[in-house]
Amino acid sequence: MKARDYKLVKDGKYNMKAIMQRAWVYMKQNKAFKWYSFNNALKDAWMDAHLKMDDYKAQFNPQYLDYPKPANNFRQALMDLDPTLRCYDSSWR
Known part of the structure; x- marks a missing residue:
């Protein structure tokens, strides 16, 4: 049986044979x-x-996989997704 090489990344480069x-x-x-x-x-x-x-890049730079944190306020998150919702505030003021 042939020895298979299944390491997809070697030394920071893609292993085409393994892919x-x-x-x-x-x-x-x-x-x-x-x-x-x-x-x-x-x-x-x-x-x-x-x-x-x-995964390989995250070993050397842990901040590589840091994603932006979602807003704690649901209304603010909706406004960030769709700026037209700003004028439709549900407050009574």
Whole structure:
């Protein structure tokens, strides 16, 4: 049996061989689905590789995965999403 290389990220670079091997594994696992093509398998393998790269970058820079905190006020969060809601304040003033 061949030795498989499934490390998707090596030294901060994408391992193309491992990504292709993972895509073929996904293709074989999902061959019962008619709609699941090699294109879908390759997209899934690349998604895994991107997640591994995020993990790799987060090891060296913990602030890499810090996302903005949501607003505590629901009304303020809605106004941030849709600025036209500012004039529709429900207060009685």
